[in-house]
Structures are given as structure tokens and as C-alpha cells.
Amino acid sequence: MTGPGTTGTGRTRTIVVGGGIAGLASAALLAREGHEVTLLEARSELGGRAGVWNTGGFHFDTGPSWYLMPEVFEHFYRLLGTSAAEQLDLVKLDPGYRVHFEGDKAPVDILADRAANIRLFEQLQPGAGAALRRYLDSAAETYDLAVQRFLYSSYESFRPFLVPDVLRRLGRLARLLLQPLDKFVAGFVSDPRLRQILGYPAVFLGSAPNLTPSMYHLMSHLDLADGVLYPQGGFGTLIDSISALARAEGVQLVTGARVTAIRVSDQKAIAGVSYLDAEDQLQYLHADTVVSSADLHHTETELVPAELQTYPQRWWDKRVSGPGAVLVMLGVTGEISQLQHHSLFFTTDWGKNFGQIFGKRPSVPSPASLYVCMPSATDKSVAPAGSSNLFVLVPVPPDVTLGHGGVNGAGSRTIELIADAAIEQVSRWAGIPDLADRIVVRRTVGPADFAADLNSWKGGALGPAHTLRQSAFLRGSNMSKKISGLYYAGGTTIPGIGLPMCLISAEILLKRMRHDTTTGPLAEPLPARPTHLNGAAGDPVKSAPQQS
Template identity: 30%
Template sequence: MKKKVNIIGSGFSSLAAACYLAKDGNEVTVFEKNNTIGGRARQLKKDGFTFDIGPTWYWMPDVFERFFNDFDKKPSDYYELIKLSPAYQVYFGVNEFVTIADNLPEIVKTFESIEKGSGQKLTSFMKEAQDNYNIAIKDLVYRPGVSPLELVTLETAKKVNQFFGNISKDIRRKFKNTKLIQILEFPVLFLGAKPSDTPSFYSFMNFADFGLGTWHPKNGMYSVILAMEQLAIELGVTIKTNANVEKIIVNNGKAVSIMVNGTEEKADIILSGADYNHSETLLDKEHRAYSEKYWSKKIFAPSSLLFYVGFDKKIENVEHHSLFFDVDFDTHASAIYDNPKWPKEPLFYASFPSKTDDNAAPQGKEAGIFLIPLAPGLEDLPETREEYFNKIIMRFENLTQQKIRNNIMFKESFCVNDFIKDYNSYKGNAYGLANTLLQTAFLRPKLKSKRVENLYFTGQLTVPGPGVPPSLISGKLVADLIKKNKN
């Protein structure tokens, strides 16, 4: 039976859910409070430059393929994918860097050249990582987090120890060189937790990195959002922007409508892809499943300080993606997770999409995105942003042996306050809830409300977790759950 579904928010998970629900024959409307769709994956255009405001890494291409294949489509029907070669570069000191190739055999050679014997160890580690990837991404993450029994399979039974070990110990057992250790620990940062708090099983992220490679959709990650919008419209979805949802209305224990810019919009099903904590504040207190105390005790993935910079020349000695690990990793991680504060000397990441994509900047110019991971909830002042921009630009110039400060045409910043203002993000987090052992699968906030009938949630604070591919999967999971519960 056809249902009317109102969806709050238009990020990856909301758009994915909208497509699946429309395919099932429902009447679907998406309400987005901002003037453009995409949630955190919006775009900034300025003076001929184009920046992805949010995600810039395209990993796990198979998840995107699986999504579009569910609609008898493929990504290439909507956007062009470019495999980055090299995948990225990691700086450890002045002109001291490791370049990660776009294929595993070359990466093995790189490891071997840095630490004798590490090539064979990496090959062995990657076989395990690929095995975990096949179990996790092709099976486990497509389960709705309803029961702990979802994690019990023949495959996971063989790997039970990997849920109680941690990535950091595993890597240090095999590798001694600090550079190699940090390169191998880097991918799990996408899960939003310290490597020492991330279960061994999550080594599948290393296969996503070294095994499947790093890609760039032409015209940026926003191309994926536009593709999903086009697919949604083809399926009959209505999308409304500048549509701020002020309240979820409940009658007799059932969600019946939402208030949008002062107007009531009735529906049979309400689905929120907005920040989970914020979504529950749209309910009267007695209908909320999770208290403020619950959220305050959760381990959140980091927030970020981001800069979008237009340069009047091409930048040298960097790749499309460049990581700057020239300062102590553990000290910065501690400032995020253990004792939240602004890090004295932050690690940072820089992306130069115009290295790959001519449409990202005018000819002869460079688009630069700089990101510093931060603890959520920090005080975010203009002078602090400026202080940290100066810190990383000074280090960038030193590490890459070039002057760029006087070539800055403009810069825009985005930080904790913006995440709160634009996305109603809890404490200004950028990536949702961290995927620690006690925040995995059935231990995450539920897709279906425990208190209100016909109310559902999707996105990075529920299953399967943070990141773009998991958000696509979250949209599918909640749509399946709605289909199952309405029949």
C-alpha cells in the first residue's frame, strides 16, 4: 500500500532512503532547511573556484555501484570517476614524504623500501583486511542493527578475537617504522575514533584504502549528490529547499506530521536524516528515546576546522590529497578524545582538487581545502580560526619548500559554530558517532524510534556509522525497515 513519507534533511542517507522508498511506490517528499541539497556535502563556488564543503574522499566505489545498481543504473550514468594516481601523499618532515601509489604491488614495494621485511607483512595484513572487507561491507553493514545476533555468522565466529583487539596493537605488532604505522592507522580515522579504540576487525578500512584505491568524481563529491537528486526525481521524489522543520507532531503515539516553516505537512511515515540528537529535540520530551545524558556520554567523531582557499598560482610539491603528519599523532589525538581542547600543534590534511579537475579552479590557479580535526564542542572564535590558519600555512610552506601566503586570493572557513548552525550538529561534530566497540551495530541509536510509531531515523549517528558509503547504506537499511514494518 502506497504511503506518504516526509523526509527531514537531504544528505546522502536521506537521498538514498528517498530513492528506495519511491521505488517501493511511496509518495516521498524531502525537506531541506538550507537553500541547496546535500547536507554536509554541499558546495562552495567563488570567483571561478569550486570546493566541496564536506566530504572530499571517494572510497569504497563498490558501495556506490551497489546503490545505483539497485535502480538498474550505474555511477557512470551520472558522473565520471577518476582514479587518483598516486592516491595521496603523507608528509613527515621537510621534503620528507611517502607517496601512496594507486595499486597494492607498488605500495608493498614502498613499504619494503622503508622497513626491510615489511612488504611481506603488508601483503599478509592486506589479505586479512580484504577478508574482513568482504564480511563487513558486503554483508554485516547491510544489517539494520536491531539485534546482536546480526553479528553472529560463521565468518564472524572465526574472527571473534578481532572484535576485542584493536587496530593500533595489531599494526605495531607487525610494523616498527613510525611512518608506516601512521599510514596504516590513518584510514580508521574515518571511523571517528583513535586507532587504539578501534576494533581489529575494522582493518577492512585498509583494504578500502590500499586495495580499492582513492577516486575523484569529476566536478567533486557534489556530483554524487546531484546524481542522487536526479535519480530521486526520476523516481518521483519531491525535494523542497529552504524548508526548515520545526516540529515532529505525534498523536496517540504515532508520528503524523511535521511543521515546516509554520505549515503542517501530514504523512504516514516521518523519516529524519538530520542529526539524530536534533531530530529528537523536534519531539516533545516524553516521545524522545534518548536523553541528553545519553548523548553526553557517547564518543563522538571529531569536528573540523576547514579552510577553502583560492590561490592565484599552481601549488607545487603536493598531490590531490596530502596529509601532514609532521607533529605528534598521539598528542593531537589526545586533544580530540581524552582531554578536549584546541591542539597545540595539529596534524592537518590538504586537498587540491584542481590537481585532478580543471573545473575546480580557473586556469593557472589552484583550489585548496585545508582540514584540522578537532574535538566537538570547542569554543569557536574568529581569532582562533585565524591563529590556526597561520599555524598550518607556515608549516605547509616549510614542509613543501614554497611560499604561498602572498598568493592567497581569498579564504573561507567552516568550524564548530557552522556545523551547529547549518546542520544542527550535536556539539558541532562533523562525522557523527565514533565506531568504537561499544558503539557498533546494535549498540548504536536505532533506525526505528523506540517511543513513536511511524518515526524513523537514518544517517551517521545510527547504523552502520560515519562516512559517505555507510550513509548510503543507512538509507537503504531504513527504507527496508519501513517496507518490512508497513506490510
């Protein structure tokens, strides 16, 4: 029998906790690095927040639905010797998305290229075209700097930041960090509609425009200049592709394995984990490295011994959660021409909306600024012929007491009432008077489901909000300060929220283990696994053998 953390070949034995995109990506990269990797996922399916639900011929993505930062996906695939084109069937959306404004019957379509959007802004406000050009120039410059100097950094050392391109921008960077996004936007455009379009990316970051540093105006480079893509078949195809790459690198993917504790030796080093398998039997698995891609709050406050917690509850008590969400998945008969693939619905007083979500006395906004995804506009495989697939997201406070969702109205009363109000709002604002009558499939998800199914802190839908105190190195470290061999990945650690950020978190993890303090992406591709280490682990199994 081999000792803890070693194998018969002398390779590092690594356990990855959580089978979302960050866990899968981390497992694939570490396996290619030469680790013997076992991934443990509590649920019966992989994907985490990027889940799927199929019923009655409808196929729903139950989480992320925006494909932004395509170069991040491309880079990740190229690290493993493939490409996005080989793995996914990507299409560019045009319009990228449609915006409906409260009290305004004329929606605004955001188009697929920068020049068209500059012309659009000019039409809506004279002079706003030139202002958008300046705004996007700034966004592109900031985005490029972020990619090369910040997003791919583990912040293990600050010496790499003492370089000319950062030092000469220190004054500007300080202003972008200290000035909130809404104030920054107001310096470019005055039309309330345009301000909302430029401020909305804060929601992608689990925050509000008045709480988000204006550094994040870089997000507008992604949707207004780069454009929005979509993987045909839905975001489950992305999870499938990364799962397959992990298997090809030799990762053992174990579903139905709920980790109950991260085990630590007397020397305060990783010893392994304990977990309940699919038959509810307690199992032990040795390792010398554990990577938790599970919610960081859950990892630190539930899985790690209290005296060895880097981020105990008192640390979280001073942090701000991103919003919760009520998700409403609807199968609808007939097509819906009034909606695009992505549609946003903005209330006139959206400052009040954000205040209700993030304020000291949280409440559910009514009406709410909400989001609707209709992938059937682009992808005929996600709904029966002649039908439409709708995914509605209503931001709410991160509050598990709002309740659980359910199928066909079986969720908590509060959740179902929020869903009813959202359906009525979409129907009225977009001019779809018979929408409610055409619904044949309905499922809701509430904050209590995020907490129960994903161990999400406070039942939040995304993770800690990207406020100033929760961005970059202030977001926390991806390595335990008290347990040797414990690392973190995913949207609740650096660099932050979203699918691209989760892929980057996997790469930062690898850099941290290498003590690589460079700030840019790794060279492509990573060296291939030695031939004698090759061999896929096969399909996910329901439990792994007990180790002792």
C-alpha cells in the first residue's frame, strides 16, 4: 500500500473537490502537469452552476448563458493542445442582446460590432457616439492591461507589478479603483438608457454600478466591441468538452461523492478527505494536495478544522455577497419574435433596485430589472419544433429564507410569486399578451436551492461581489495560509465571478503550485503528459474505493 499523497509511480496525489467548470479545468491542468487527480463531485452530474435540465423536449441551461471573453476559452483549450473551434460550435449573436426600458415601447438592440454600436449611441444621444468611442478605447486599454498584469496573477509576489506599463498608469489605475462605475459612466453619456447599458456589466460581477470600481468598465469592451457568442447545444457542451479533456489527461471523475471534511495531519499538512459516496457510505481518500473549487465559505467554515481556517466566519461577516436569484425556466408554445437570444429589462429607478438587493434592509424589487435568455432563437435543438425556451433571471437579495423553487408551481410561495410577477412583466413590457397562457413547462429555482445544491454562501447566485475590497488581491488568496497543500479555485476566489474567470482561476492555481509569479497567461500548449502517464480514467463512477 502506498503512503499518503504518493502513488506507486511517485506522482503527487491530488484531490479536486467540486465538479463545476473550475474544478474540471483545474483537474485537467494538474493531470497534464503530472499529478494523479481524483475529482469528487457531490451531485450526480458535473457542471456545478453550469447545469442542464431536460424535460418534454426542452433543454435548459440552468446557470451561465453568456459566452464572453472568447480569447480566455481559446487560451485554455490551447493549453491542452486543442481549440475552441475543435471543441465547440460557436456562433456570433447579432444583435448581441436587446434592452427593454420601463415605459418605453421601443427596445434598443446592441449589435455585433463596435462601429454599429457607436452609430447606435449617436442616434440615441447626439455626441454619445464619440463619447462611446473614447469609452471603448479606455475599456480596451484597461482590458489588455488587466489580462497581461492582473487577471492571471496569483498575487504571490507584488514585484512583477513594478514594471513600466503599470507604474506609468498608477494615477489612472488609482482613479479607476476609487471611482464607482456609475460615476465614471456619467462622465461620458447623459441619456439614462445609455448609462444603464454601460453600467449593467456590474451585474455580471455580482455587484451594482455604485459599488463596482470603474476599473470594470473594461467589461464593455467585451459586449459592445468583441460581441457575444453562443455554443450550439448550450453551455452543457462546454462542460462536456472540458470533462472529456480531463478524462483524456487521466483524471478520475467521481460523482455522488459529497466531501464531509478536509483531513489534516499533525504537521498541519493535507492528509486527504472524507466523503459520503453514492450509497451514503463514509469513505476516506489520501492525498498530499487538495484543491477545493467548492464555495470558499463552505470550504473554510464547514470542511476545514476551526483552528486552521484562513477565512473563518468573522472574515465573511465583513464581506458583501453578490445577489441571489430566482430562476424561472419556461417551455412556451409558439415562437416569440419580441425577444432576442438575450434580452434585458431595465426599470427606470434601477438605483432603487440595487439598493433593495444590497442595502441594509434588503427586499425583493418590484418591478425588477431582470434578464431573459431565449436560446431557441439561435439553437433549434433546445426546444420542440415551433416552441420557445425561456430562462428568466430575477436578481433578489441573497437570502435563503426566500425559499426553494419547484416544478409546475411547487416551489415556495414567495419564489412562485416572484416568478409570476416576472412573467407578467416580460409579457407587458415586450408586448407578448398571451405569454402566461402558452407556458407548458415551468421550473423555478430560489436562493435556498443555491445553498442546498451548491453550498452557496447566503444562497447567493454568483459569489462575493466585486466591490473594491473584494477585487484583485483583496479578494483573498487561492492558497490556505494555515494548511500546507490546500488550494482554492472557482468564482469565490481569485480572479472572480464568471466562466472565463473560473478558467483563469484554474491556471492561477497551477501557477501558484509552480511558484510562478508571472502576471500573464502561460505559454501554449502545456507540455504533454509523459507517455507512461497517459490513459483516460473512463466515464464518471458513482464511488471510489476506500483508501487507508
